[in-house]
Amino acid sequence: MNIYTYNSNNAYFSTGETLNGFLPQYLVYKVLRGEKDISEVVMDEVLNEPILIYAVPFVVSGRVQAIVFATQAVSDLQKVLERYKIAGEGFTMLINQQGDIVVDSKEKLRLVGQSIKDIFAVSQLDND
Secondary structure, three states, X not given: OEEEEOOOXXXXXXXXXXXXXXXXXXXXXXXXXXXXXXXXXXXXXXOOEEEEEEEEEEEEOXXXXXXXXXXXXXXXXXXXXXXXXXXOEOOOEEEOOOOEEEEEOXXXXXXXXXXHHHHHHHHHHHHO
């Protein structure tokens, strides 16, 4: 687990590393309101690969004092998703609350960032 202190804008990692401004501001604002959240896909500047950030508020006496967060490489999630198929066919994906595809199991499909609603709308047109 890692800690982000909003008053210093520093992220303190369990590896001992400290980075300034690591968390996206929209994620910080949401978690400071007491909500837990998962970021959009962001680029990890140290590892130079896309990641997701899971963040929750650290609350003391009813006030958010810091943000506890963990990161996950998108490539690792894709490997997990590749294992899930129905009858050896198809693909799987992770979708956020807005209906946008965050990670898909088939990178060549390039579905990340698209809305599931738009994909099904195109699919309906093709079948008509």
